[in-house]
Amino acid sequence: MRSTLLTLLVSAFIYFFSCQQPATNPSSSLTADSLHKLMAQYEPGLGEIMGGIQTHHAKLWYAAINDNWDLAQYEIDELKERLEQARNTEERPEVKMIPMIYPAIDSVAAAIKEKSLDKFKSSFQTLTTTCNSCHSDNNFSFNVITIPTAPPVTNQDFKVKK
Numbered sequence: 732m733r734s735t736l737l738t739l740l741v742s743a744f745i746y747f748f749s750c751q752q753p754a755t756n757p758s759s760s761l762t763a764d765s766l767h768k769l770m771a772q773y774e775p776g777l778g779e780i781m782g783g784i785q786t787h788h789a790k791l792w793y794a795a796i797n798d799n800w801d802l803a804q805y806e807i808d809e810l811k812e813r814l815e816q817a818r819n820t821e822e823r824p825e826v827k828m829i830p831m832i833y834p835a836i837d838s839v840a841a842a843i844k845e846k847s848l849d850k851f852k853s854s855f856q857t858l859t860t861t862c863n864s865c866h867s868d869n870n871f872s873f874n875v876i877t878i879p880t881a882p883p884v885t886n887q888d889f890k891v892k893k
Contacts, residue, residue: 774820775820776821777821780816780817783813784810785876786883786884788858788879790802790883791806793879793883794889795848795852796852798846798848799889800843802889804843804844810836824869825869828869831864831865832858832865835861836858839851841854842854859876859877859878862876863876
């Protein structure tokens with residue numbers, strides 16, 4: 732078994748490097764500089780940004796209910812960054828309503844600072860309701876956000892390491 736695996740790895744290595752041909756046209760090569768220029772031009776759409784916000788919303792919940800206040804602070808900061816990203820990159824009319832969520836975010840941030848799970852749960856519910864109000868006001872009422880019932884990712888431990 733071990734020799735078969737070794738044979739496969741060596742074969743793959745030979746195949747990979749034997750198929751490589753040097754670029755004859757330097758302009759066809761992707762350089763680090765051209766890659767940075769391409770990345771600078773990319774702007775995600777509002778759906779992609781909101782998907783990121785939804786993930787941070789869920790991770791925020793699991794961080795707080797596991798008393799991982801450092802992670803909760805990180806997630807609320809990430810949520811704020813994504814909202815600012817939406818405001819700075821999108822020109823759609825619904826983006827103008829994003830400031831309606833800031834009081835709810837401030838309430839969640841205060842609960843995190845106090846490390847108060849009761850205040851967090853209450854302010855998180857307000858945050859979630861505010862998300863849905865914004866969706867409803869912008870004809871996206873079909874997109875209903877809820878308090879998570881399962882972690883958004885399975886490869887992250889939300890508990891505090893002791």
